[in-house]
Amino acid sequence: KKHIRLVNSLGQVREDARRYERYTLQVTAQDGDIVQTAYEGPGLSGESSVFDVYPMDPVAEGVAERAIKMLTAEPAPSGRMPVILMGVAGGTMIHEACGHGFEADFIYKDTSVFSGKQGQSVASPLVTVIDDATLPGMFGSYQVDDEGVDAARTVMIQNGVLKDYLTDRLNARLLDLPQSGNGRRESYLSKPVPRMSNTFIENGVETP
Numbered sequence: 196k197k198h199i200r201l202v203n204s205l206g207q208v209r210e211d212a213r214r215y216e217r218y219t220l221q222v223t224a225q226d227g228d229i230v231q232t233a234y235e236g237p238g239l240s241g242e243s244s245v246f247d248v249y250p251m252d253p254v255a256e257g258v259a260e261r262a263i264k265m266l267t268a269e270p271a272p273s274g275r276m277p278v279i280l281m282g283v284a285g286g287t288m289i290h291e292a293c294g295h296g297f298e299a300d301f302i303y304k305d306t307s308v309f310s311g312k313q314g315q316s317v318a319s320p321l322v323t324v325i326d327d328a329t330l331p332g333m334f335g336s337y338q339v340d341d342e343g344v345d346a347a348r349t350v351m352i353q354n355g356v357l358k359d360y361l362t363d364r365l366n367a368r369l370l371d372l373p374q375s376g377n378g379r380r381e382s383y384l385s386k387p388v389p390r391m392s393n394t395f396i397e398n399g400v401e402t403p
Contacts, residue, residue: 201343209343215334216245220255224262231265233258238334248332279403286395289324297326297351297359298377298389299366309357317357321399324352326361328376328392335393342378342387349375363389 217238237249301307328346363378379390
């Protein structure tokens with residue numbers, strides 16, 4: 196649990212009560228010299244118990260089944276090909292491969308591949324990428340960010356076109372961008388930086 200109170204030089208006083216729960220499971224399977232692992236770390240925010248929403252027994256069974264299947268899995272093919280992304284895996288991929296590139300401090304430093312590309316096509320027209328800190332119960336949700344800006348839903352890519360970046364107060368001002376409510380800090384000792392909340396690929400409408 197964390198209770199934060201923010202008082203700034205603009206005369207604003209904001210508060211947020213944050214409660215997060217998470218547990219992690221890792222399974223190791225071995226067949227001779229072949230060793231494989233599988234991992235799951237369900238989490239949530241709010242008053243619900245993570246063990247009620249994600250009961251441990253079925254989650255553990257799924258992790259164990261995945262590790263065992265990996266022992267006899269064929270090597271993944273290489274090359275260019277169509278892919279279908281599951282929601283969870285797609286969110287992880289977009290977070291690591293693209294998400295940090297939307298954060299405005301990297302845009303200001305011009306170290307992001309997305310710098311200066313607002314309004315340009317940067318992905319397939321099938322792809323819409325969203326960051327949303329307002330989703331109830333999600334592990335990355337909050338009411339106000341760590342600078343006292345209201346949490347928001349930001350569409351970064353819409354139908355393949357780059358729309359918006361994720362900002363804190365400083366980089367929003369430096370880049371003349373709207374505040375997206377993504378100012379995050381590790382603790383009150385740290386400077387705020389723009390960082391993701393719940394980042395995901397919107398569901399598509401195409402059939403497999």
